[in-house]
Amino acid sequence: MNERGEPTAATGGAPAGGGRVDAATEAFVTHRNLLFTVAYEMLGSVADAEDVLQETWLGWMKVEVEQVLDPRAYLVRIATRRALDRLRSVKRRREEYVGPWLPEPLLTTPDVAENAELAESVSMALMLVLETLSPTERAVFVLREVFDVGYEEIAAAVGKSPAAVRQIAHRARRHVDARRPREVVPPGVARAALESFQRAFETGDLQGLLDVLAPEVVLISDGGGIKQAAPRPIVGAGKVARFIVGGIGKAQVTLSGEPTVVNGNPALVLRVNGEVDGVVAVRIEDARITGLYYVRNPRKLTGLASEVPLALR
Template sequence: MKERSEPPAAAAEPMVGGGRTDPATGAFVAHRKLLFTVAYEMLGSAADAEDVLQETWLRWVKVDLEQVRDQRAYLVRIATRRSLDRLRTMKRRKEVYVGPWLPEPLLTAPDVAEDVELAESVSMALMLVLETLSPTERAVFVLREVFDLGYEEIAAAVGKTPAAVRQIAHRARRHVDARRPREAVPQSQVRLALESFQRALETRDLQGLLDVLAPEVVLMSDGGGVKQAAPQPITGAGKVARMIVSGLGKARIALTSELTVVNGNPALLLRVDEEIDGVIAVQVEDARICGLYYVRNPQKLTRIASETALTLR
């Protein structure tokens, strides 16, 4: 079969001469959305996840399909290995990144928000917790806890024994459980808190911000050295609220905000003079915002103009 340099899009027709289905392309198209989700959850970057899909495709078209028992598992294995390689490269990039690094936000379809498990797994709050794991721990956690793969499948993907994978999974789960949100908050409650924040933001209402922010709220902003952002996380409702109101007052900008759904969860899309300025995702506990994640880096805002399809299956 002639090798293709570009992976087929999900909507592509996997056909070869005479109208016959190309088995390799058909399998890749069938699992493309899953492979992207696996790579994105491991990397937190849609651009890098797309690169992983490209590398997965280039290896997949060279595989003898007659020797493959489970095409889905085989494709996930390739994507996982490529993601692990890229994770190690990204670690070096993050060491020289200007300011806090936040995952790349994705505008997601309604079905992602309706899938509670999927929405939690790609939430900004949990993705940031996954950043604290080692590359292998993150791969094992994602494959086991999010995609429910068996230990033998994961072992084949990460190059470990099943026994070692069990230990890694236990360690990673304990690490994540100690840092993840205490409990899942209904999206309706998140939206209410976000609407209160939106009103206070647009009216520069200091007291309104203080009312909706938790006392120990943490603000993280990612400008990537291109847009202005706080060089370190800011903690405390007073500090965060005053910084927001002061910053908006000094800038004298025409700020507008729009409720949207990013990574399967309610978020705000901010525009300045009608141009997209950034995305704010939140974490809510006890009806108040305890985490604010503001992505301004233009290179991370390319996936908020059109929906990205994600799946756990």
């Protein structure tokens, strides 16, 4: 709650008032998880998504709710517009980011992992692909391909004609399909690959790493200028394996992994000498790791404090 008794982005609660929940608040609370998911998939940042939720609430409070035929569609429209404005702003900031930029990882609830469509849509691998789209392309792709929003409604949200939205959707889909993982990997396969990776780096087993890493594997590490990280992506199984084993040996630390579920997919919380150092998410194809995404920036680890519910509908 804020000082005005409104539901905040963090709580999504109802305003005080003798326990009465009015229609506007009830609609917002009902669709809160969906709105957060839309904002997060567009922005890749928990803080920015929560800000969008707060702005959506404030905008919703100015609407004559009784005149709204479809509260869900109207709320998604408000959230999309707010997220699109913010995305255009953060795009400029990310150009000045120190080192590679990775989306902020989320500790997600078990139902997210059980929903293959949702888990794939928020996976670190796909979120990185979405970063290569323009803000409008990303909004259109997310609304159409992930949330199955109609072209007319998307047009109203992004300020384009339905015909233009169809063209943008086609272009964005083709762009994403050329870069997204070729297959949706079952959680068991992902866990097995992560377990092999964990055993190898904990024991300094160079060959073990080479066995689980695909020849074309890419390692991206995000320290945000706060924690040390590779200044650019490292490509190739040999280079990645040597970087990991050599880095651990040079630092003379004990590195351990703790299995978790991040963004609906198996991941590892890495600890250095027992202290949380970061999160590793992976991209897996043909049972081998093709992408390693290591988030070390401490400002991006706040989403691990508690499980975050997400929703597609």
